[in-house]
Amino acid sequence: MRTLLVVVGAVVVSVPVLAQGIVSGQGGGGEAVGVLGPVNALGQEIERPPAPDGPPPRLPDGRIDLGDGLWIGGGPGDMASGLPKGELLPLLPWAKALMDDRARRPQDDPYYWCLPMGVPRVTPYPWRFVQNYTIKPTHMFILHEAIIHTYRQIFMDGRPHPSELDPTWFGHSIGAWQGDTLVIDTVGYNDKFWFDRKGTPHTTQLHTIERFTRINRGTLVNNITIDDPGAYSRPFTVTFNARLAPPGDELMENFCQENNQFGVAGGHTHPFARPEQK
Numbered sequence: 353m354r355t356l357l358v359v360v361g362a363v364v365v366s367v368p369v370l371a372q373g374i375v376s377g378q379g380g381g382g383e384a385v386g387v388l389g390p391v392n393a394l395g396q397e398i399e400r401p402p403a404p405d406g407p408p409p410r411l412p413d414g415r416i417d418l419g420d421g422l423w424i425g426g427g428p429g430d431m432a433s434g435l436p437k438g439e440l441l442p443l444l445p446w447a448k449a450l451m452d453d454r455a456r457r458p459q460d461d462p463y464y465w466c467l468p469m470g471v472p473r474v475t476p477y478p479w480r481f482v483q484n485y486t487i488k489p490t491h492m493f494i495l496h497e498a499i500i501h502t503y504r505q506i507f508m509d510g511r512p513h514p515s516e517l518d519p520t521w522f523g524h525s526i527g528a529w530q531g532d533t534l535v536i537d538t539v540g541y542n543d544k545f546w547f548d549r550k551g552t553p554h555t556t557q558l559h560t561i562e563r564f565t566r567i568n569r570g571t572l573v574n575n576i577t578i579d580d581p582g583a584y585s586r587p588f589t590v591t592f593n594a595r596l597a598p599p600g601d602e603l604m605e606n607f608c609q610e611n612n613q614f615g616v617a618g619g620h621t622h623p624f625a626r627p628e629q630k
Contacts, residue, residue: 403570403595408532411483416532416566418481422601426574426594427474431552434576434590447553447583454551461546466608468502468521470545471538471560472576472590477606478597492527492534497603506536513539519556521545534564555582570596 409417428434432441443451454460463469475498482493490509496502506527517524517540524540541558561577572594579587 401598404568405571406569408566408569415483415529416534417483418534418564418566418572419483421599422478422480422597422603423572423594424478424597425474426479426572426592427472427576428548428552428590428592429474430550431547431590432550434592435588439588441552442585442588443553444583444585450553451551454546454553458549458551461549461551462544463546463549468545469496469498470521470541470547471504471523472562472574472592473545473547474592474594478601478603480603495603497606498608513537519543523558523560530563532565534562536560536562536564538562553583554578554580557582572596 409420411417435441463473463475469475475496477497479494479496479498482495483489484491488509490507492506492508494504494506496504502522504522504525506525508527510528511526513524513526519540519542521542521544523538525536525538527534527536529535538560539558541554541556541560543554543556543558545554546552547554558578558580560579563575563577565573565575567573573591574594575589575591577587577589578584
């Protein structure tokens with residue numbers, strides 16, 4: 353059971369929560385961080401044991417096992433936080449203006465409207481790899497607890513990207529192992545999702561290369577190259593770390609549409625219902 357500590361004055365109460373929080377700089381967008389995890393405006397902390405160390409496990413075929421548990425983090429809550437120290441996002445002027453405009457209307461973030469978060473964004477919810485090693489692997493999947501039981505499909509059979517693709521939220525992904533690093537190359541994105549809660553934009557020219565390296569049992573490093581000449585003056589690379597969730601944690605059923613209190617119920621107009629905001 354994932355638990356939440358709620359601090360009110362001098363009283364500490366433990367209550368169950370349906371999702372684990374995220375670490376600042378790893379999907380957290382710069383929240384304050386306490387000893388046990390992020391602290392939000394209500395003074396809440398997410399209780400977590402330390403991530404395990406030791407060597408990463410391997411499958412019977414010798415490959416690194418990425419699917420022996422759930423992962424938390426590993427992507428941006430703030431894209432710029434993953435840049436090397438001193439670097440800035442190389443936004444083109446129009447993209448910078450769009451990001452500034454989105455900062456004035458954060459309620460338009462498609463994620464708040466139960467839409468997929470795209471790549472490489474993560475959410476406060478856990479996710480996991482599903483690997484196949486019993487036969488010649490043709491596919492790998494990434495399952496997300498967030499929003500609508502979201503999944504990504506990665507083709508592992510050596511096929512190229514199709515010459516023509518319909519733009520989608522997660523694009524078309526092909527994967528391969530380079531030593532102990534899983535490399536996922538993706539194109540064919542739509543331009544609807546935001547990279548992060550700050551509204552960092554992209555276009556349909558987006559091409560991502562994710563390099564997942566499990567450096568020890570409890571830490572997975574995701575090094576991501578972003579190449580989008582429609583929105584950025586040059587390619588750039590960001591790095592985020594994911595941590596292994598405690599043993600026994602499993603993905604929970606989570607359908608955003610069932611309990612969403614943000615959208616129309618909150619008095620907001622759907623962003624894609626306003627053509628000028630698409």
